[in-house]
Amino acid sequence: MGEMTNESGHLSAGIDLSQFYQVFFEEAGENLETMEQMLLNLDIASADDEELNAIFRCAHSVKGGAATFGFADVAELTHQMESLLDRLRRRELTPTRTMVDVLLESTDALCALLARHQGHNSEAPPTDTLVGRIRALVNGQDVGAVASAPAAPAARHLLITVGPVDRADIPAVVGELFRDIPGLGTLETLPDQGDRIHRFEARSGASDEEIFDLF
DSSP states (O other): OOOBBOOTBOOOOTTTOOGGGGHHHHHHHHHHHHHHHHHHHOOGGGOOOOHHHHHHHHHHHHHHOOOOOOOHHHHHHHHHHHHHHHHHHHTOOOHHHHHHHHHHHHHHHHHHHHHHHHHHHHHHOOOOOHHHHHHHHHOOGGGGGGGGSOOOOEEEEEEEESSSOTTTHHHHHHHHHHHSSSTTTTEEEEOOOOSSEEEEEEEESSSSHHHHHHH
């Protein structure tokens, strides 16, 4: 991993967080398993505050750890879940079967994301549509309305060059950027030509300005 930020945006430079990764993964897995069981057992017609608060705390715990360790995709999805659960526990929304199904689908997606971060698989499950459905529910909208939203921009093939610079970690840092930001696209590192310039071939729907801003 490259430099990471916590929820407040402060760099964790100088602190080796890798020794804590396994603890995070184990706790996140336990929280997701607990949340799934509580959602499966939830009586939608008579969900009480204690149940909703407990589910919220599980999502909040996973989000906090993911943000600390720089797992942006996990933090983003759990943040959206947390927003929906917060409105439910405050009785600003009434629980529905659709909400429970979307939250259960989200726990499955989070398990897959965490597995990828642990190196168990290389493909990140797409979460953009899922995030959009949760946002719609948070806003009191019908999730069916998300399907009629404008389509994402078509992906383009881009050649990205970084350098000249004497930093061997550039490919890893740029690779993390594309892996950890949902919807940014895919990236392939091109062969080193020995000129201290790092070259990448990307497929992304982001504009040139958005990519420059990220770098």
